[in-house]
């Protein structure tokens with residue numbers, strides 16, 4: 655899969671532009687704040703429907719009301735046009751000219767490798783849940799749909815827990831537990847497939863320690879309803895649902911020690927890179943071809959062997975957009991970024 659052209663209008667600091675990309679490694683170099691990350695972010699958003707911006711309006715250029723991104727994508731089964739329009743608190747997607755739901759499975763796919771990926775390993779469980787959710791949402795339209803439904807049900811249940819008069823929670827318990835159980839089952843399946851791929855990549859990256867991934871669940875699909883009932887008074891006291899997939903974690907360990915507490919920054923970066931490689935492998939299998947690879951700040955925090963791994967990976971897929979303050983050697987196109995423009 656590869657991007658042929660990208661059109662952006664009022665997207666963050668990007669100047670309105672039409673860019674054409676060849677196959678292979680596209681090197682995008684430029685100074686800090688030039689808009690390199692914004693360019694990758696716009697590609698990721700239009701290809702996957704995903705963003706981790708806290709508010710959609712952050713994606714719109716300051717002073718403008720709406721932004722637009724269009725990508726013409728070449729897939730093994732033909733071309734596809736993906737579009738997203740962004741406004742205050744809303745976004746609208748089109749695939750080949752037809753409006754689609756926000757959490758529909760888009761025809762594009764992308765994997766984004768970023769320096770802050772170390773936070774996946776060193777940061778809070780929320781980041782690892784977001785990693786699993788983002789991966790599963792690109793693999794299964796059902797998952798994306800059920801996740802959105804779960805979040806709505808959870809918000810309503812939490813509101814009921816905080817309400818002054820005590821509501822009967824039975825109907826919320828049934829909803830949250832049945833949707834939550836499906837989410838847990840899908841996460842179990844994907845994390846079981848993720849582990850061997852991440853372990854293999856970790857070894858290829860020169861990681862000598864034994865990498866393990868395991869889901870840490872606060873309840874089980876079988877006992878969810880009973881566990882909710884058992885925690886009732888605690889939930890009323892805290893005004894929130896204390897168990898369920900929104901509280902689970904993907905535990906990562908090296909030689910049996912939890913990585914969040916023990917891994918060095920370099921080890922964390924290696925694990926994060928192994929997770930991204932595993933993500934790429936799973937999406938390649940799901941889509942029948944490798945997704946577009948986006949590498950942000952390729953030289954950041956990486957020693958020569960990890961840089962070589964990353965560049966080999968970039969060269970192994972049909973297309974990789976790779977940014978940095980330095981050029982990537984032997985790229986098929988060298989773009990220079992300056993104040994939101996690329997030439």
Ligand SMILES: Nc1ncnc2c1ncn2[C@@H]1O[C@H](COP(=O)(O)OP(=O)(O)OP(=O)(O)O)[C@@H](O)[C@H]1O
Pocket residue numbers: 665666667684685686687688689690691692693711712713714715716951979991
């Ligand atoms: N909504 C917005 N409107 C206008 N400018 C924005 C908006 N959001 C971010 N920016 C600007 O975009 C610039 C950041 O661009 P970006 O993160 O893409 O830089 P970069 O080239 O990746 O830099 P670095 O090498 O430091 O990572 C900042 O100057 C920021 O102020």
